[in-house]
Amino acid sequence: EVQLLESGGGLIQPGGSLRLSCTASGFSFSDYAMSWVRQAPGKGLEWVATSAVSGTERTFSADSVKARFFVSRDNSNNTLYLQLSSLGAEDTATYFCARNSGPYGGTQGDYFDTWGQGTLVTVSP
């Protein structure tokens, strides 16, 4: 069974940093692009960042988090990461890990075929 399990969320002060992890199982992690999507309280889904398969070194991120959030992956441990920095109240959200439908990300027709249950990040003094 394909599974994604996020961890690392919590309460963090404004301006702080945090690293989220997503551990994958049940599929060949290195063959898929992987993404982070977030949902602020009472709001809709917002794509955050995508990591393409290793070898391409391609990552993409939303303008709202560019230069503050960085996505990376460790294929040897089937884990996706999201490094969050310079956090503000607007970053308070549940962060979901999702598997892309293909290996490269950012391609026409790409979608998210499997999701985790999310980890909550709360930015507050």
Added chain:
Amino acid sequence: QMTQSPSSLSASVGDRVTITCRASRNIRSHLHWYQHKPGKAPKLLIYETSTLQSGVPSRFSGSGSDIEFSLTISSVQPEDVATYYCQQSFLTPLYAFGQGTTLEI
């Protein structure tokens, strides 16, 4: 920009319901639908406008093209209570979602 309508709707068990998603520009067929229940992982229902994801009940269907798309539930069931999102993958910004449609029974 993806605009969904309605933002919420109430239906009775057995009703046929349709949710609409409009793109600001032509996105060809690159439109996908997700179901999200509170506290759960979002779930892919339909990809590329009309292809049903494996394991999704056949009462869900999708249609449309270019800028106008729809998700239809032919006979609403109690377990369909959720928020539904469309998402495009043709234009930048990448992976733009609609604002969501909340279905109540």
